[in-house]
Each structure stands twice: as structure tokens, then as C-alpha cells.
Amino acid sequence: MSHQIEEFDDDTAAFVSHRQDAWHHLGTTTRDCLTASEVMTKAYLGGWNVxxxxxxxxxxxxxxxxxxxxxxxxxxxxxxxxxxxxxxxxxxGNDYTPVQNEEHCELLDLLVDESGAHFETAGSLRGGREVFVTMKLPATLRLAGIDDIDLYIAGLNSHDGTSAFRILLTPVRVVCANTQALAIHRAKSSYAIRHTSGAKARIAQARQALGLVWRYAEAFEAEAERLITTELDMVEFQRIIDRTWPQDTNPSTRADNNTARRNHHLRELFTTAGTQAAIRGTRWAGLQAITEYLDHFAPAKDTTVRATRVLTSAAVAAKKQRAYELLAI
Structure with missing residues (x-):
């Protein structure tokens, strides 16, 4: 999947980012926090009159x-x-009511006022058929004083009737079609607002969505704390590996060798990797070892293929989710 950011004939692109350049190097990067009006202007999202x-x-x-x-x-x-x-x-159809990009930002601006979040990225995908706007929450989740996890509120809208307006809570910073798909897949909380809703109903639903965001953040932090404070021995970790990568009944010699290499690498990450030092021997360390392997060490043709796979592969995301479910208490 390509980035699918909308590009124009004058070599500009419908994308804006706060401080951090996106991997595709398109659009505008700002050093100051973005306002709703700046999002509309700099990402060329204003005045569409859908x-x-x-x-x-x-x-x-x-x-x-x-x-x-x-x-x-x-x-x-x-x-x-x-x-x-x-x-x-x-x-x-008859019941569809367009949600203008300006209204999209106004809804998220409400969440800015009530959460302290700031606009982070915005852009147009697939020739204007989809629009995303994300905000970064002001505080990270700090787990046991060790791991910091950034969370984003993403507002996703379609102008072609293919999906509802959605508000997601996700650890993924949306900058393109790839990361939008990943954000949807990894969303920790999601709330859909139908295009048939009126403006007042949308505001009420946005407030309800924000309440879900905070409840999720608290629940996720509590769950992660339980994983960090619960021990995991090597025997159980191997069981988790075996269930995350189930093997055929009669595997080939090549498959056996691949399994042995993967198991060795995962056990090494769990027991000796510097990234696990502060959480060694815990269920959280087991999850991080599997995630680190999938993101950085699973065989790939080259680094570009690996990076693209991490961003777009449903299979990789499914394995991470499976590992989390097996390790959750």
C-alpha cells in the first residue's frame, strides 16, 4: 500500500504535521502547535463544500x-x-449528510478544549475521499516508571460514503493510508458517528467518545501494570511462543529450522536484551520481546520491506494481539 496522500500539480500535498516529518516527506511541517484553522489551511482541507x-x-x-x-x-x-x-x-443514499472538514476539526477542537490535546497531523487520502486529523494527548502512559506510550485521538472521515466518521484512541500517529489502517487495527477505543446525525448529536457523541478515551487509558494502564508486576518464567514464555506461532503437525525440515531460529531469538530477547533490562522476567517483558522480534528481527528481504510490513501487515498486528491476549491476566 502506498501513502495515498493527495498530491497536487503544483508539487504541494494535502498533509500537515506538527514538528515531526512523516516518512513520505510530503506536505508541511510546523514548529508551533496547530490551530483548527491552520489545519484547514496548511493541509488544504478548507472550503471543500462537500x-x-x-x-x-x-x-x-x-x-x-x-x-x-x-x-x-x-x-x-x-x-x-x-x-x-x-x-x-x-x-x-438519501440519509447521508456530509461532515465538512471544518466541522471535523470543530468536533476535535471540542476534545482539545476538554482534554488538553493538540493537533498533531492532518491530511487528505485517495483524492479527497478520506480525511484524517489526529491529536496527541498531553500526557503519556508511564508504565511502572519504565515504558512511555504516546496516545493519539484520531478523527477519520470519508466523503465517499464508505465509512462513518470515527474517533479512535490509538498509539499510532497517523500520517498516511498505511498508518491510518494500522491505527484502525490497533485502536484501543473506537466510536463511530453516523453521517445521518445532526450537528448537536455529533457534539454530544464527541463528548461521549472522549469519556471512553479516558476510561480506556485508565484500564490499559492498570492492565499493563499487572503485566509488569507479574513474573513469567521461560517454560510459560515458550508456551506463549508456541501458541503465537502454531506449527503444522508434520513440519518440513526447513520449517523446523526456522522455528528453532525464531525461538532462540525470542528467548534471547526475553533473557538478555538491554531493552528488557528494567522489566526482566515479567509478562510485560514477554510481550515486549515478541513485539521487538516482529518489528525488528523477523526475517525480511530488506529494511524497507520490514518497515512496510510493520506498518501495514494485518498478520503482524494479529500476532501482537494474540500475544497480548495470551499474556493478559
Whole structure:
């Protein structure tokens, strides 16, 4: 999967980031905190005026072209951020109400006011069909004084009718289509706001979503603390490995050798890696050893392939989730 950030003919791109450049090196990076209006301007998200137009079909008859309006079907259309020309984005039904990018930011601005979060990234994907805006929460989760985990609130919207407006709590900083997919997969809390909702309902739902965010953060921190303070011996760690990577009943010699190499590497990370020093011998260390192996040591053709796999592979994410479920108390 490519980044799918919207790029324009004048070599600009619909993406903005606070302080940290994205891997694709597109768009604008700012040194100061972003306001909602700056997000709209710098990511070219403002003034789209997404609207519904009746969907029509054309039939050529002996007497000429007949225009047929399709009942209950509409095209979503925006004004192109550079040219102002109308541009179709998707097809929707009667009940669909567009959520403008400005409203998207206003909803998240409400969360900024109530949580202290700040705008972190924003951009347009797939030619304007999808838009993301993320905010970084002001405090990290510090687990047992050892591991710091950043959390982001991501607002994801589609203008083509393919998905609801969603608010996610995720440890993933969204900068492209790859990381948006990863954020959805790794979301710790998710709340969907239908495009059929009115503005007042959306504000109420955004507040409810924020409540879910804080409850999740507290629950996650408590669960991680339990993992950090609970011992894990090598015998049980090996059982976790075996269940995370189940083997065939009659594996080939090559598969046996690959399993042996992987097991050795995982055991080494668990027992001797410097990254595990402060949490050695705990269930949290077991989880971190498996995560570190998948992110940095699992065989790959080259570093680019490995990095892309970490960002986009559902199989890698599923193994991490499986390991977490096996280690959870």
C-alpha cells in the first residue's frame, strides 16, 4: 500500500504535521502547535463544500440522449482545493449528510478544549475521499516508571460514503493510508458517528467518545501494570511462543529450522536484551520481546520491506494481539 496522500500539480500535498516529518516527506511541517484553522489551511482541507448532487444516468435513444435521475442515489462532490472545480468523490443514499472538514476539526477542537490535546497531523487520502486529523494527548502512559506510550485521538472521515466518521484512541500517529489502517487495527477505543446525525448529536457523541478515551487509558494502564508486576518464567514464555506461532503437525525440515531460529531469538530477547533490562522476567517483558522480534528481527528481504510490513501487515498486528491476549491476566 502506498501513502495515498493527495498530491497536487503544483508539487504541494494535502498533509500537515506538527514538528515531526512523516516518512513520505510530503506536505508541511510546523514548529508551533496547530490551530483548527491552520489545519484547514496548511493541509488544504478548507472550503471543500462537500455536497450531494442527484445521480443521473444517460441513455442514448433514437430520438436523442435521455437523462435519467436515479431515485435515492446521490453523488458526493467537493470543490477542488486548488482549482475550485467540482470533483466527484463517491455515491451515497438519501440519509447521508456530509461532515465538512471544518466541522471535523470543530468536533476535535471540542476534545482539545476538554482534554488538553493538540493537533498533531492532518491530511487528505485517495483524492479527497478520506480525511484524517489526529491529536496527541498531553500526557503519556508511564508504565511502572519504565515504558512511555504516546496516545493519539484520531478523527477519520470519508466523503465517499464508505465509512462513518470515527474517533479512535490509538498509539499510532497517523500520517498516511498505511498508518491510518494500522491505527484502525490497533485502536484501543473506537466510536463511530453516523453521517445521518445532526450537528448537536455529533457534539454530544464527541463528548461521549472522549469519556471512553479516558476510561480506556485508565484500564490499559492498570492492565499493563499487572503485566509488569507479574513474573513469567521461560517454560510459560515458550508456551506463549508456541501458541503465537502454531506449527503444522508434520513440519518440513526447513520449517523446523526456522522455528528453532525464531525461538532462540525470542528467548534471547526475553533473557538478555538491554531493552528488557528494567522489566526482566515479567509478562510485560514477554510481550515486549515478541513485539521487538516482529518489528525488528523477523526475517525480511530488506529494511524497507520490514518497515512496510510493520506498518501495514494485518498478520503482524494479529500476532501482537494474540500475544497480548495470551499474556493478559
Amino acid at each position: 455536497r450531494k448532487l442527484p445521480l443521473t444516468a444517460h441513455d442514448v435513444t433514437p430520438t436523442g440522449v435521455v437523462n435519467l435521475e436515479v431515485p435515492g442515489a446521490f453523488a458526493t462532490v467537493r470543490s477542488h482545493p486548488k482549482t475550485g472545480a467540482p470533483q466527484p468523490l463517491g455515491t451515497v
